[in-house]
Amino acid sequence: MATIRATCPDCGDVEFTSRDVQVRLDSEDSGSGTYAFACPVCTVTVVKAAESRTIDLLLASGVALLPSDIPAEVRERPDGDPLTHDDLLDFHQLLHQDDSWIEQLTASEG
Numbered sequence: 001m002a003t004i005r006a007t008c009p010d011c012g013d014v015e016f017t018s019r020d021v022q023v024r025l026d027s028e029d030s031g032s033g034t035y036a037f038a039c040p041v042c043t044v045t046v047v048k049a050a051e052s053r054t055i056d057l058l059l060a061s062g063v064a065l066l067p068s069d070i071p072a073e074v075r076e077r078p079d080g081d082p083l084t085h086d087d088l089l090d091f092h093q094l095l096h097q098d099d100s101w102i103e104q105l106t107a108s109e110g
Contacts, residue, residue: 001062002062004020004037004061006021006046006048008041008042011041011042019064020038021035021037021064022035022065022066023055023059023063024065025055025068026068032050033049033050034048034050035055035063036048
């Protein structure tokens with residue numbers, strides 16, 4: 001089993017084995033994807049983008065390849081920007097209003 005070194009944003013450089021990391025390939029891009037591991041120090045799951053060379057090295061080291069079926073909802077936002085914390089707070093406030101929040105929400109889309 002191979003030893004892999006990566007960087008946790010909180011703990012810095014960490015080492016783990018190939019069974020502690022998973023790879024997902026981007027179905028729309030040839031070769032690139034992400035890899036994920038649980039930091040052995042803080043136990044936070046870290047997900048990092050990876051180019052095809054890194055993916056190839058990880059797979060050759062025995063890392064598990066997971067299915068990469070991306071839900072359609074990920075690609076639904078028309079402007080392509082990810083949801084922000086403010087977006088979630090606005091939605092939360094709309095859900096707790098007594099008036100017709102759904103009409104306000106659908107009116108903002110048009």
